[in-house]
Amino acid sequence: xxxxxxxxxxxxxxxxxxxxxxxxxxxxxxxxxxxxxxxxxxxxxxxxxxxxxxxxxxxxxxxxxxxxxxxxxxxxxxxxxxxxxxxxxxxxxxxxxxxxxxxxxxxxxxxxxxxxxxxxxxxxxxxxxxxxxxxxxxxxxxxxxxxxxxxxxxxxxxxxxxxxxxxxxxxxxxxxxxxxxxxxxxxxxxxxxxxxxxxxxxxxxxxxxxxxxxxxxxxxxxxxxxxxxxxxxxxxxxxxxxxxxxxxxxxxxxxxxxxxxxxxxxxxxxxxxxxxxxxxx
Numbered sequence: 254x255x256x257x258x259x260x261x262x263x264x265x266x267x268x269x270x271x272x273x274x275x276x277x278x279x280x281x282x283x284x285x286x287x288x289x290x291x292x293x294x295x296x297x298x299x300x301x302x303x304x305x306x307x308x309x310x311x312x313x314x315x316x317x318x319x320x321x322x323x324x325x326x327x328x329x330x331x332x333x334x335x336x337x338x339x340x341x342x343x344x345x346x347x348x349x350x351x352x353x354x355x356x357x358x359x360x361x362x363x364x365x366x367x368x369x370x371x372x373x374x375x376x377x378x379x380x381x382x383x384x385x386x387x388x389x390x391x392x393x394x395x396x397x398x399x400x401x402x403x404x405x406x407x408x409x410x411x412x413x414x415x416x417x418x419x420x421x422x423x424x425x426x427x428x429x430x431x432x433x434x435x436x437x438x439x440x441x442x443x444x445x446x447x448x449x450x451x452x453x454x455x456x457x458x459x460x461x462x463x464x465x466x467x468x469x470x471x472x473x474x475x476x477x478x479x480x481x482x483x484x485x486x487x488x489x490x491x492x493x494x495x496x497x498x499x500x501x502x503x504x505x506x507x508x509x510x511x512x513x514x515x516x517x518x519x520x521x522x523x524x525x526x527x528x529x530x531x532x533x534x
Contacts, residue, residue: 282377292384296359300388311392312399315347326464335466335497338407344400345491346463349425352393353432353483354454360385360433361450364441364530371530378527382437386430400494412496421489424512428482431516434523441530462487468499479504482512 282289301310319340326332327339334342360382364371367381404411440446458464461483470478478484485508492500 282379282383285376285380288376289380289384292380293387296384296388297391311395315344315351315396316399318347319344322464332465333469335491335495335499337409337495337497341400341403341407341409341495342491343464344403345494346461346487348393348396348400349421349486349490350458350461350463350483351396352389352425353429353486354457355389355392356386356429357432357436357450358454359388361436361440361447364437365444378530379434379523382433382523383430385433385437386426404494409495411494414493414496416493417489418493421486421493424489424509425483425486427516428486428512431482431512431519434519435515438523438526441526442533457481457483466497466499467501467504475501475504476507479507480511482508482515484508485512 322343323340327334327343332339363381363385364378370376371378371381436446436450440450460478461481467475467478467484467488485505488500488508489505491497
């Protein structure tokens with residue numbers, strides 16, 4: 254026999270999707286921070302477990318790409334490197350690009366890969382794509398140490414511009430997160446989106462100033478070129494760390510605005526579609 258007090262204490266909690274697009278409930282994300290840590294740590298373990306080189310893969314890929322770019326773009330094509338050695342010029346740009354491409358490639362299928370979790374347990378769905386941002390950050394930190402070694406080898410000393418480095422790292426992360434949210438949500442309904450992401454990443458490295466400086470783009474097309482948010486992130490990262498004096502303020506402004514639009518639109522689209530994830534996944 255259950256008395257009235259026990260019946261009232263055993264109240265049923267009904268979870269319903271929020272109605273407002275702007276209600277992102279950041280407090281709830283903070284309450285589930287342990288789950289975010291678990292998802293991040295799981296992805297890091299999967300990335301390096303049972304591999305021959307382990308964490309060295311974080312260095313092998315950008316170093317090999319740098320060598321190829323140096324041979325074909327630096328020496329054979331004679332692409333200018335803005336007064337710094339071309340290997341250093343390319344490697345500095347590869348770090349933010351590698352972070353963006355790795356996070357986007359891994360996260361595009363993240364919701365589908367966690368379909369069992371989405372359909373059976375309640376938690377803020379934003380945590381899954383958010384967790385995809387941190388494993389590539391580990392690669393970024395490891396590769397950044399190699400970049401500092403290259404700077405020491407080529408005797409390139411950072412100037413006061415290095416104070417701007419955190420701002421351009423944030424710009425790269427905001428761009429990445431906006432793209433991750435949009436493509437991860439799209440891939441729930443259209444499973445071939447992950448293939449589109451692969452093509453975009455392969456194409457994007459050549460429409461971003463990784464192997465060449467953005468000033469090589471004809472002036473009438475330069476602002477249109479800057480609508481690629483990674484243009485500003487890459488050029489700014491290289492300028493802040495290497496002190497290259499050819500940075501365009503208008504290019505950074507356009508890229509920053511494009512990154513903001515991408516971030517907000519990705520967040521709102523994810524918020525709009527997340528209530529149907531469990532039904533269509």
